[in-house]
Amino acid sequence: MEAETVSGIKSENTRNTFHTFGASEGLLCLNSEQTRTQCEDYKVMFTCTGQFCSECRTRWFDHDDPTGNGDYEVLSDLLSIYPREICPRPIAIEVQTISGEPSSNTSDTFLNYDVTFGFACINEKQKSKQCEDYQVVLTCPSDFCQGCRTRWFDLDNPTGKGDYETLLQLQMLYPSQVCTQPVAIEAMTLSGVPAHKTGDVFQVYDATHGFACVNDEQPGGKRCQDYKVRFTCPLTFCTA
Structure with missing residues (x-):
């Protein structure tokens, strides 16, 4: 220490x-x-030593918004919604605002912030303001990430309603390159900026459906960035 x-x-x-x-x-x-x-x-x-230093990390999850009682990024909820993307027993959790500010740099008071429960910030516990909007990333045991990654795919451009990189479309176009049940998805802009750092709001971002960013849903009237995605597939797909 x-x-x-x-x-x-x-x-x-x-x-x-x-x-x-x-x-x-x-x-x-x-x-x-x-x-x-x-x-x-x-x-x-x-x-820390051993398994705790695993490099097997999930993508960032922003399931809740602080518009009600607060911002709740609860592990049980995330496991229910994204069962293939999160290990049942994570070994570490990291929290930051959706703009990329570490939680330790904010003035918010947290009700829960641990790897067993997840994260919870309650509006009424804050001083004269509501909670920030947070996102979480979880570290899993290394064997959870065993598999293979696809190449990057950029199927759509945000010149219409938005940028849609859906799993179904990619499987139809590249059946031998994309597995039917990915265990994880990663998205970034064509210029290499991770999706969670762009400030865009995503309609869909999960391994079951793929990725969708809708222009009309972006704050300030701006358009979606141009994104590319890749998937992590099970070992059975890698060796087939």
């Missing part, structure tokens, strides 16, 4: 005395145990 103040001063360079400091317990600094000043505001970083 490493610790430093939020301003970047290493813990060993401060004048604080720590009640606990270690990888097994974390950091605890008590104002009552300080001789000269109160505790600094600290942040900590942990180094």
